[in-house]
Amino acid sequence: MSGSGKVAFKRLSPVRRALGILWILLCVAGLGAFTFSRLESQRAQLEQAGWGAYLKATNPAEFYWRCQQDAGCSRILGSGVLDNTSVTVFVVVLALGLAGLFRPERYTPRRTLSQRWANERDIAPLVERRGPREIIDAALRGDPPLSGYLGVWTDPANPRRRLFLRPTKRLNDVHSITYAGTGGGKTVGSFRPRIALDAAEGNIAVVLDTKYPNPNDSYVDMRDYFRAFGRQVTVINPFELGDGIQIPVLTEVKGYGQALDVARLIYPPDLEAGEDPGAKVYISNARLLLAGIIYGLSLGPREARNFREVYQVANLGMEGVRQWFNGRPQAADEIRSTLETDKKIFSGAINRLVEDLTIFRLESAVETFSPGPREVDLSRVLLTPGMIHLVLPESYIRGSSGRAILRFFKRYLDGRMLSLAERLTRPLPVHINYYYDEFALFGFLPNLNDDLATLRSRNISLHMALQNRSQAINIYGEHGWAATVDNNIGTTVILPGSFTQNDAKYWSETLGEVSIEQYSIGETQVPEALGKKINRSLNVKEERTALINIDELQRMELGELIAVVRGFPPIRLRSYPVEFPASQGNPIAWIYEYVSAWKKAHLREALQNGWLEEAWRLLSAAPPPEEVQAPPPAPEPEVELTPEVVQQRFSEWMERLAREQIGVPAEGHPGRVRRYILSRALEMAPLDEATLQAFLQLGYLRYRRGLYYIVPEKCPWGRSRLALWEAGAYVQYRSTPEGAAS
Known part of the structure; x- marks a missing residue:
């Protein structure tokens, strides 16, 4: 028999057996001590009544001995020592202790997890809590706590709860x-x-x-x-x-050292380590030969300094290359060892150079690596x-x-x-x-x-x-x-x-394994003289299984992914093409919507100004990919508006007002401001409805007569601090709501 719940029986262990015997001895010792104390009390009363003199006992031991020989004394001494109440208490205490020790032991198998999927607590540092307005230009401001893209994490217990994850910077x-x-x-x-x-x-x-x-x-x-x-x-x-x-790389060469630096762009140092051992010597000599040709071209006219000219020189063959260098002794001296090397090696270096430079002889490549108006x-x-x-x-x-x-x-x-x-x-x-x-x-x-x-x-x-x-x-x-x-x-x-x-x-x-203990219970009936004895046993077995097996991996849908982020358990996510709408769970759909609106406006401007080439480019833009299947519709990722989150959003919003120098009229005098009027601020830096209502509920804002206010006493930065001043805001003070003063 096996299962995953608790086990109702387990054979008594030697430790529990020893503890049971010790408990019995302790209870008996306690009962003996209680009985002896009651006997001593009775003996003292009997001696006061004259029984000690009557029995001629000189000490307590002799009194007990002589009293047991006298029927009257023995009866009086034993009366009231152990009544029914004392015996009942002794039995109950003994039974309770034994019940705790000898009760059927309930066993729960241990679950040792060597690996697990990340939960909401694990991924908390990776959750993007900023809105689109805070993300735009975040890197330029130097404050991107999160960067890059991971995907959307879905709570297994609540599929409607989705969080947008990004790596920390x-x-x-x-x-x-x-x-x-x-x-x-x-x-x-x-x-x-x-x-x-x-x-x-x-x-x-x-x-x-x-x-x-x-x-x-x-x-x-x-x-x-x-x-x-x-x-x-x-x-x-x-x-x-x-x-x-245009990148005129070769026109910048002024000496052999710079020429060798350019050659190393194509044949990096230690490139031979990734090649066949037989090709190492050819690559090394090809690098030197390329540097020599570049240096030789740098000694000539500027218009000849491009990679196609290098290819054409290398394509002259062994004798042609040597003759070309004979006309440029300054360059030949720099690579003399290569020019005078073994014929086979020199030929191999030339062949390698010709093969690798083939792509550079395209007219478009020549244009790219030549000087021109697009530098x-x-x-x-x-x-x-x-x-x-x-x-x-x-x-x-x-x-x-x-x-x-x-x-x-x-x-x-x-x-x-x-x-x-x-x-x-x-x-x-x-x-x-x-x-x-x-x-x-x-x-x-x-x-x-x-x-x-x-x-x-x-x-x-x-x-x-x-x-x-x-x-x-x-x-x-x-x-x-x-x-x-x-x-x-x-x-x-x-x-x-x-x-x-x-x-x-x-x-x-x-991705690792999960270790789980499996158990089974066995029962065996053994004949005895007075009946049958049942022996029960519990067997525990540890089994290991993959966190995710091969079939589960291969069955994952397009868009499902696993992120292994340093310092975090593996995270199961879903990614979305940027073109997908927000209604389908895409957390960055706002970027596509922003770009689409810009394209429409730019196209309108191009048509109005007669920029036909730009208009044609925008009109012929390729549509978004359609081969990626859309995931089932789901609401946008939600952020729970806890008091801590609301306070953080309020602080960030006020800092934005300060940073963008959005004027905020204030009633009162400098240092004794009663409230700030936010009509213009809400137009220049609008808030979504949920955030605005959260500000009102927590008392950061107040709504009265069609206007929103900040009351300094309710500001989360403290009663005595003028929040917008502390943030460096450009505040327009006015003594009355109607009149303004700078």
Whole structure:
């Protein structure tokens, strides 16, 4: 027999048996002491009555002995010593004690949880309690307690209760990684909402877009999100003529050292560690050869300084390359060892260079890396909130040449960011979120662990996406990738609905197990002389089961995800494309609505001013993706308006009035203000109805004759403090409601 409730019997333990015997002895000893005390009282009375002299007893022991020999004395001595009441009390006390010790023991199996899902108490630090107005420009003000995007947590006990979760800024700065198979929703369900929040808050989003120009997966439309909030948009597109900024990298080269720095952008130091051992020597010589050619071109005309010229020089063959360097002895002297190396090695280095530079000979790439009218100051770009959209279509970057240009842009942008932080002698003032969709396309990135640590210290976060762990392990090895994740990843997001069996098995094991004790009761009848004796036994067995098994992982719907946040138990969430309406549970639908309204107004302005190209761009914008199924309708996430929450909202609202210098007329004299009139303040900084009513109920505001007031005595900051003055507000005083005085 087995079950999950309490067990009604368990064999008596030796400890309880010993305690029972001890209790009996204690009760008997107590009864003896009580009886002896009563006998002594009787003996004293008998001696006073003359029985001691009559029995000729000289001490108590002799008295007891002689009294027992006399029938009259014995009868008087024993009367009243133990009456029925004393015996009853003794029996009751003895029975109660034995009942407590020998009662059937009730057993509850222990539940040892080695892992569990996060509950509401766990996730409290991750709950976004600010409204849209407080989120906009939060990063610019330097007060984002939460950043990034996790999703919506639903209370298992109350499905109507939903909370919007975001990592704390400290966790968001420690980088993140998202695992999702093909079509798993990492772009629409994780990256796009996060980038939309960057646009609203005022961060810099650097997006390496390998899905361009696919309208369902690309990030082209995200440019309008930043434009709608007044942020700058910088496009880098080496694959389309006339699009994006120009980066004349080679025109900046003044010597061999700078040329070698550019060569390291394509062939980073220690790149050989991720290559076949036989290719190491070719990569090393290809790096030196590339640096020599760049240096040689820097000695010539400015218009010839582009990567296509480098490709054409490398494509001359061994003898052609040597002859080219003969005409540039200054450059040849810098790479003499490579030019005079073994014929096979030199040929291999040239072949490697030609293969990796193939993509740079496109006309669009030549334009991107040449000087021109679309040059911008990247230092200014990296100090201004906005989006840097790096267009890298996957159809172009497959293979060695594609990985070379990916490595180039990554290291080029990293170098500009780090050099800017070095010049500033502090972390970058505007937080940069780096988005690497399809991170495996980069191939091996040397010193990734150290690079991530360096970026984090400069106020730069990296957000990577992979289809599965095996992609990273094949590139970095099991131990190398595990060390990178352990040291630098603060948040891991998995979307298991698209996982293979092996991936689901790995994450089921990683998320941990639940340990539960199972029990069973057995009964055995043993014949005896006077009947049958029943022996009962209890067997306890510990069983372990996965927190979530393989089948449950693979059955998770599109949009369901699990977030493993450093310092928190695993969290089950649901993510929503930014285009979904708020009525379907999307907590950031207000961003899409804001951008849609901006697009309509901007389109109207474009048509009125004859900006046909801009109007056409807005009219032909791709619709939101339709392949993601909408979750069942649900109310918006609710925040319980506790007194603490209401007071916090009131303080934040008053600080906003101060920060935005919204005039608040006050009745009375400076230092003796009776009340503040809030008509204009409520127009400039409106409150939702629920919050306004909460302010009224707790006495922070008062409504009278069609006007709202703040009464200083009711202010949560204290009776004697003028709240708006303490916040630094611009307050317009007036002695009477009709007359104003500055």
